[in-house]
Amino acid sequence: MSSHSAPPHLGARVPGQAVIEELLALQGKVPPRSTLQRILGVSPLSAESSPWYRGALGELVVGEILENLGPEWLVLHAVPVGAGSSDIDHVLIGPAGVFTINTKNHSGQSVWVAGRTLMVAGRKTRHLYNAAHEAARASKLLTAAAGLPVKVTAVVVIVEPKTLTIKARPEQAVVVTDAQLARWLRRSSPVLAWAELARISGVAVQPGTWHKRPAAQNDPQLLQQNFDALRHLVVQARRRRAAWALGVPAVTLLALMNGASLGAAILHRLAGH
Incomplete structure (x- = not known):
């Protein structure tokens, strides 16, 4: 049986689906770890796939928060948009808009925010601009499909930052942490009547509303299973590295017994992913 199918609507997609697809495609090119690498806890992730893995974790965290908001909210994940491979991490539709x-x-x-600037560890990003562009695009597409004006609010969710400093109100998007997201949404005032909500939701779940050429989709559940299996290996490798770190004297002894080159190689591995 093929792992590809065309879901009846976008509600079948799982959080982080587009990111997970790219992650697994990249991981498919990574050679299997050797026995020694597995013993030492070398990460199964490559330098290319590591950022995608972090991105998937972030989308899963936010996706779970959104799914727990309640039945009055429609939540869509990894919505393919445009004509290429772009997607919107999450689209949320409810009484608050x-x-x-x-x-x-x-x-x-x-993370530091003021006006049109969002910096991470002192470096400027395009997060606010990209989020605003995404919202404007969604507004245009939903307005055309629903036949009524649809205002869309751009939100940037920062997952588990060390600190989030809002020096001045961001101009292009709302910025919140994952810990603040649900509370902020629940406190938002209702702006949509039920008839408007139903109409917008009805067109939002249709792939053709967002993408010019909706393609067949990978099986979301199979993707989730494959990601969970990879996540298990990553966590297992991290625990093994931690165990080795606690046993550094044993590594030193191994170096004396087997030569400095092997000891150096092991210490290099411990310092890696």
Whole structure:
């Protein structure tokens, strides 16, 4: 049986689906780890796939938060948009309005926001601009499909930052952490009548509303299973590295017994992914 199918609507997609597809495609090119690499806890991720893995984790965190908002909210994940491979991380539709949510996994990093600037660890990003462009695009597409004006609010969700400093109100998008997201949404005032909500939701779930040439989709559940299997290997490797780090004297002894070159190679591996 093929793993590709055309879902009846976009609600069948899982959080991070587009990112997971790219991640697994990249991982398919990575040679299997050797026995020694597995013992030492070398990460199964390559330098190319690591950022995609972090991105997938971020989208899964935010996706779970959105799924728990309640039945009055429609949540769509990894919505293919345009004519190419672009997607919107999450589209959220409820009494408080329509939102496009751009997830950024900057765990452990300091984030600073003011006006049109969002910096991560002191470096400027395009997060606000990209989020605003995404919302404007969604507004245009939903307005055309629903036949009524659809305002869309751009939201950037920063996942598990070390700090989030809002020095001045961002001009192009709302910026919140994953811990603040649900509370902020629930406190938002209702702006859509039920008739409007139903009409917008009805067109939002249709792939043709967003993409000029909707393609057959990978099986979302199979993708999720494959990602979970990879995640298990990554976590297992991290735990083994931690165990080795606690046993550094044993590595030193191994170096003396087997030669400095092997000891150096092991220490190099421990310092890697």
